[in-house]
Amino acid sequence: MASIKPPLTGIRVLELAGLAPGPFAGLLLADYGASVLRIDRPSAVSMDSLTRRKTSISLDLRDRQSREIFLRLLTNTDVLIDPFRPGVLERLGLSPTEVLLKHNPRLIVARMTGFRRDGKYKDMAGHDINYIAVSGVLSMLGRAGDKPYAPGNILGDFAGGGAMCFLGILLALMARTSTGQGQVVEANMVDGSAYLATFPRLATRTGAWDQPRGENLLDSGCPYxxxxxTKDRGQxxxxxxxxxxxxxxxxxxxxxxxxxxxxxxxxxxxxxxxxxxxxxxxxxxxxxxxxxxxxxxxxxxxVLTHAELEAAGYEQRPAVHLSRTPSHPIKAEEGGWTGGGLEPGEGGVETLRSWMGWEAGRHFQVRDDGALILMDRAKL
Structure with a gap:
């Protein structure tokens, strides 16, 4: 069972289980002290490795009693991370504006999508390569005379997606300090990736980046x-x-x-x-x-590889160091290199006790599929 680390910032986050960008936004929050509780589906098998410092419970959001636990948690939550395609929360009866913000007006609902929520691609499935393709960024990546290549899923999922969503959450938290109100943060990987390419896009007007792909100063066109x-092949x-x-x-x-x-x-x-x-x-x-x-x-x-760095004992550190804000440094043994693993339901009971004062068998029970359901509403 994962141990609960006290939230240094006092920020409580519900993260609806997903892959890549949503969990990465949650990871950034968790690494800097937020208490992050992942909401898994019943009988789920998680493939997520972006799990350090998080805990989990399973809820069946189609079930009234399970959904009631979710809504009650939201009254004591600062941020909800929604990684689903447009319309999923609405079909569950959990519209951010009509339901969630009415339960907690201070709640920040961070919605992470691939394509924009409007336009020709809004109802289509896609992956990182598709999002950066329609953002215009993929067309810039590749050697001269060769086809565009996708740099893994770093640019779309993580930089243009999860990191930008994290930025939106921070901006919303800043705004809440003056307004007292939460809001819906909408992030998508198309706009996020395009924004990251602001410099080369503007440079096309100055002549600094005006050649075909792979023939410019910074895109492998320049020999220096x-x-x-090197002599040892593959290095x-x-x-x-x-x-x-x-x-x-x-x-x-x-x-x-x-x-x-x-x-x-x-x-x-x-x-x-x-x-x-x-x-x-x-x-x-x-x-x-x-x-x-x-x-x-x-x-x-x-050009060093991750395997070389890990073998050399290279310490992965937090993205930024805050001189006056307490934070736990990321240590290799906590998943810095090897990744994490959080089983559905792991550590969540302790989080419910910490957040809400709830106890298993008194306030909620666990179904055979792992989902939590309300017991006696009067006791909550």
Missing amino acids: YDTYE YFAVGALEPQFYAALLRGLDLDADKLPAREDRSNWPVLRDIFTQRFKAKTRAEWEAVFDGTDACATP
């Missing part, structure tokens, strides 16, 4: 902003020597004479420079290049 394979070095002084340090490390190289300012010289850098990096192993570039301003670093 790219990755190179790579990353180069980001944009400024002249950093470029000079790169050339020194590569033992290249700047006067004998074509001018880097002329884009027509980029293919020649890339060939030179490619051959030079293959002359040494990654470890040998580390010995050359460590401690220099060449902006040249090894």
Whole structure:
């Protein structure tokens, strides 16, 4: 059974079980001290690994007694994370504006969708690759002359989705301090991903990002902003020597004479420079290049894998450090690298006792499928 950590911020969060963006928003809240209770479906088998510091109960939101527990929890909750497609809560009789906010006017309902809630895609299923495709961002990713490629599901699900939803929740919490009122936060991965691409989108108007995919300064088109394979096949070095002084340090490390190289300012010289850098990096192993570039301003670093970092005991830390706000650092043994696992129902009884003062067998009972149902309403 997972242990309950006292919420440092006093924020209580109900997270309706989902995958990727919703749980990531809940993870960010949990890592910074919120008490996060995940609501699982009856007889659910969870595939979620974004579970550290969370607890769980199972509720059948189609059942009146189970739904009553949910609504009573909401009266003592700050944030509800809704990861469902548009209309799911409404069909359950849990409309955010007509039902949930009336139960708790201070509640923040964070709704996380893939596509926008309006427009031609609103009723369609999709995944990260589809959301970043219609946002315009996917068209920017890939080598010159090659098809666009999706960078895992990092950009849509987590950056444009979960992190943006987390931002919306924080903004709503800030607003509540002055208004006293909660609100509905609507986040979607299309707008979130497009917003993250603000710089390259604006740069197309200045000439800084106006070439086809893979031919610009920062999208693998530039030879001094790219990755190179080293002598030990399958190992790579990353180069980001944009400024002249950093470029000079790169050339020194590569033992290249700047006067004998074509001018880097002329884009027509980029293919020649890339060939030179490619051959030079293959002359040494990654470890040998580390010995050359460590401690220099060449902006040249090894491309490390998660497995290497974990094996080296590299500590994953919180995304930001708050100097005057107490927080627990993320430790590897708490799931920083290996992920977590939260079984439906795990730790939830303790959370109900902490939040509501409820006890199993007195205030609620557990059905055979794991769902909690109300016992004697008068005792609540």
